[in-house]
Amino acid sequence: MPRIVVDRERCEGLGMCEAMASDWFEVVETDDGDETVSVLREEVPEADRAHVHAATQACPVLALSLVD
Ligand code: SF4
Numbered sequence: 001m002p003r004i005v006v007d008r009e010r011c012e013g014l015g016m017c018e019a020m021a022s023d024w025f026e027v028v029e030t031d032d033g034d035e036t037v038s039v040l041r042e043e044v045p046e047a048d049r050a051h052v053h054a055a056t057q058a059c060p061v062l063a064l065s066l067v068d
Contacts, residue, residue: 001043003066011037013034013037018061019058021056026040
């Protein structure tokens with residue numbers, strides 16, 4: 001089953017992923033006041049692959065990938 005992987009160094013909390021797939025991604029505040037993405041479910045059933053893949057592709061700083 002594909003899995004969502006986040007590059008924390010890249011994520012800037014811009015929220016495109018949440019806007020596209022709020023069941024999977026949520027922007028949260030970090031302890032030092034920055035914003036970053038929280039992945040609500042890491043494993044992606046095949047039926048949701050296209051939807052989640054589109055959301056990962058929407059990230060402007062390429063912080064998200066789907067890994068088989
Ligand atoms: S993963 Fe990308 S789109 Fe999602 S919050 Fe981080 S920077 Fe924004």
